[in-house]
Amino acid sequence: MKPLLLIAAAVCFSFSCAAVQPDIILMMGDDHGWEETGYNGHPHVKTPVLDEMAASGLKLERFYAAHPSCSPTRASFLTGRDPNRMGTFAPGWSMRPEEITIAHLMTKAGYHCAHLGKWHVGAIKAGSPVNPGAMGFHEWLSHDNFFEMNPILSRNGGKPEVFQGESSEILIRESIAAIGRARKENKPVFLVIWFGSPHEPYSGLPQDLAHYHELPGKYKKLVKLTSNETGNQVQRPQGEVLRERYAEITAMDRSIGTLREHLKKSGTRDNTLLFYCGDNGTSPESALGFPHRGAKGEVYEGGTLVPGLIEWPNRITKPRSSSIRASTNDLLPTLAAITGQPLPARPLDGIDLTPVFDGSMTTRANPIACWFFDSKHLNSSDRKPYIDPELQKGTTPLAKLMGNKATRDFTNFHHPAVTEADYGGARSLIQGDYKIVVREKSNGQSIELFDLKSDPAEKNNLAEKDPQRTSKLQAELRNWQDSVLKSLTGADYH
DSSP: OOOHHHHHHHHHHHHHHHOOOOOOEEESSSOOOOTTTTTTTTOOOOHHHHHHHHSSSETTEEEEOOOSSHHHHHHHHHHSSSGGGGGGOEEEEBTTTTOOOOOHHHHTTTOOEEEEEESSSSSSSTTTSSSTTTTTSEEEEEESSSOSSOOOETTTTOEEOOOOHHHHHHHHHHHHHHHHHHHHTTOOOOEEEOOTTTTTTOOOOHHHHHTTTTTTHHHHHHHOOOOOOTTTEEEHHHHHHHHHHHHHHHHHHHHHHHHHHHHHTTOGGGEEEEEEEHHHHHOOOTOOSSSSSTTTTTTHHHEEEOEEEOOOOTTSOOOOEEESEEEEGGGHHHHHHHHHHOOOOOOOOOOOHHHHHHHHSSSOOOOOEEEEEOGGGHHHHHHHHSSGGGGGOOOOOSSSOOOOOOSSOOOOOOOOOOOOGGOOEEEEEEEEEEEEEOOOOOOTTEEEEETTTOOOOOOOOTTTTTHHHHHHHHHHHHHHHHHHHHHHHHGOOO
């Protein structure tokens, strides 16, 4: 009997361990492109912590932001849906209150949910129907847009306050405090940490700037960016800009190391899913033009490929590198699978990536689409605001002047009917190794086809050589747009 009891106890113990929900921490850098890491071979940037995560966990070699700019990607990150489905067309366009986020799902799974850092999908103040609290988070220390050194942040929608210090260090310190509050509630942790770095304008600590002292002498062309002093556009030598930008990346990297060390000391690292990505490609003033085409704002690879890393020692037990294409749209379906939550009953654009964790997924069945919706044809005077404009006004100051105002306001409109003009804007679709890019030009459409396996830099347009594949992917892209525009009319909320 004793051996049987021991076996039964072992089985129960194994089951209870397996039933323990992991802590989940999702981190994202601001304008951090794929190439700007040591592990991806950048000639200057020093990211020892991200390099260690890439060497010890799951490196997603082809991870995409769902959009080449920040607000839309953040909407996709939260919902698993293309941002155009909810009218988050570009920076400054908010989400809609009816959207279901990963925080809603994690709350149902019993998690304590906290958001820290950049929000940028609506106003963060109390009363906003799309602030982090309204979108499922129990607590938040957030900014309407981006922030630099000594950030001004709002806690739970309250009056903005200044936090002295390097912004990434502040967010990690506050994240560790949020973990402590979750522990007191005896709940698993769900954190979304959206850094303000390395978005321009740039600043850096002396210890981080010292790593890049040689850059001003190497890159002397003038580039445009925001002035920290005036909030307006200014021209500066690129080498000085890169020195400060890379210092921000290194500081962010070090802060991620502080978090990893805390998880290790607290004994929770093995059962913590720690994720990092960027929200779009490298910004144009800092892009060095390799190894991919394009930069932030473009649907080419340089505008949407970003770092993608996952550590979870209990589940990803040995280092793995995956060439499966993945996207910020995949986060919600993946976390739903991990925590046993049903998917929202509405169109999703992401898939469950858990089969990638052990290498059992060899191909991605559904395509990855990207669309920079052309909102210029929308006349706001003819449209009904989705949210009271007063509730869309930001409160947290930032360096950049936005319409002569040092903060970010948001907008979103009802879209009751679809017209042919709604299909415009640069867009792409990747199916397997082939990618189609469609853009409007003054003399008609530009249609490009690339084989990303043999031509990751997108230099060789195969559209004329392979018209059959081009037509097929173009039709698939159009069908996907049909689905997105149906969502845009609000059909998913009925």
